[in-house]
Amino acid sequence: MFEFGPTDSGRLVAFLELEGRLMRQEEWWIPPDLEREIRFLEGKSPKNVGLEHRMFMSDDARSARCAAFVNRRWGTHQGDAETGFIGFIAAAQDAMELLGTVLESAEDWLVTKGCNRVILGFDGVPGGRLGIRCNDFDRPPRFPEPWQPPFYMVFLDDLGYARYKPWLSWSFDLHAEELISLSQRVLARSICSVRPFRSADRDSELTISRDLFNTGFAASWDYYPMSQGELEEEFSSFGLLGDAEQILFAEVQGVPAGVCIGAPDLSDLMRSLQGVSPTEEQIRAYLRHDDCIKASPNTLAVHPDFRGMHVGPVLLASLFQVYKKRGMGDVEALYVDADNVEMVSLMTAFGGRPTQRYTHFTRKLDARPHRE
DSSP states (O other): OEEEOTTOHHHHHHHHHHHHHHHTTSTTOOOOOHHHHHHHHTTOSGGGTTEEEEEEEOTTSSSEEEEEEEEHHHHHHHTOTTEEEEEEEEEOTTOHHHHHHHHHHHHHHHHHTTOOEEEESOOSSSSSSOSEEOSOTTSOOOTTOOOOOHHHHHHHHHTTOEEEEEEEEEEEETTOHHHHHHHHHHHHTOSSEEEEOOGGGHHHHHHHHHHHHHHHTTTOTTOOOOOHHHHHHHHHHTTGGGOGGGEEEEEETTEEEEEEEEEEOOHHHHHHHTTOOOOHHHHHHHHHHOSSOOEEEEEEEEOGGGTTTTHHHHHHHHHHHHHHHTTOOEEEEEEEETTOHHHHHHHHHTTOEEEEEEEEEEEETTSOOOOO
C-alpha cells in the first residue's frame, strides 16, 4: 500500500489516473477535470488554506485508492475539531479487501491528526464531488454529479460504515400547472427585484455572491466561509461564468437579498475533453451549439435578514422562467440537503419529485473493527 503527500507528483498522477482506468468503459461515467484535481491535491488551490491531506493507493496502483483530509477551517466553523474526511474513492469490482486496506490506512492517519470520526464521500471543502451514488445507476448524471458503480455502496456497507447525510435531487415539470400557478403568484406578489449576474462587473458580482453564500449557508453541515478566490474557482470549474444568465440575484430596495444559481450540464463536453479543463470560450461554444441545453438549479442562498419575505420562491420561479425560454421542459435541482426543512418545503411547493441519489458514510474511529 502506497501512502504519499502532495509533493509526490509521480504517484499523484497514477492516483488520479486510476479512476479513469477502472471506469472509462462505463457508459455513464464522466471524466473529472484532472487539471483542477491535480491543482487541489498538490495544495495549489485557494481551497487548500487550512487543509491537510494524504493519498493512499493499493500496492498494484491499479485497484483501489482514497484520500484523507483534515480541514481546520471546517472544524472551527462547525465547532468540531475531531472529524476528518475521506474522498477520492475508487476501486475495482473485485477489490473490496484492497479498498478496505487503503481506507483503514487513511483512518489511521486521521487518528494521528486527532480525529475520532470520519465522514466518507467528502473531501472537507464545499462543492466538488459530494457523496457516493446510491440510486439511479442506469440514469446519466448531470455534471457536476459524479457517477459511481453500485458496488461502491455495497462495499462501504459491508465494511461497516453507516449511511449519513443524504442528498436529494428534485425533478420539475416546467409545464405542470402546479409549478406555473405558484410561479405566477410569487412573482406577482414579489417585494424584491431579480437580475442576472453582470459579467462586466465580475469582481464585484463575485463579492456579492461570496457574501450571500457565507451568510446564507452558515448553518449547513458541509459549509464554512469561503474566500473570493475559492468561489471564483468554483464558478469557473462548473461553467457558471460561461452561462451567467443562470446566476440570479434578488435585491430589496437595492440591497442584495439572495442568489439562485443553475449550472449548465457539461457532461458531454467533459467526456469529449477527457480530463482537460474547459475554458469559458469552450463552454460558451458548447452551450451555443448544443441542440438540447440541459441545466440544473444547484444553489439557493437567502440572506438571514430577508428570510420570510418569499425571496427564495421568487428566485426559483425566475430561474424556471429562464429555462422555459430556452425550450426546456423539465429540470432537476441537485444536492438538496434532506435535513433542510425550508428547502424541502420549497421544492415540494413547486411540485418537485424527490429522489435520494447520493449519500455520505460515517463511523467513529475509536469503535471501528480492525482488519487482521
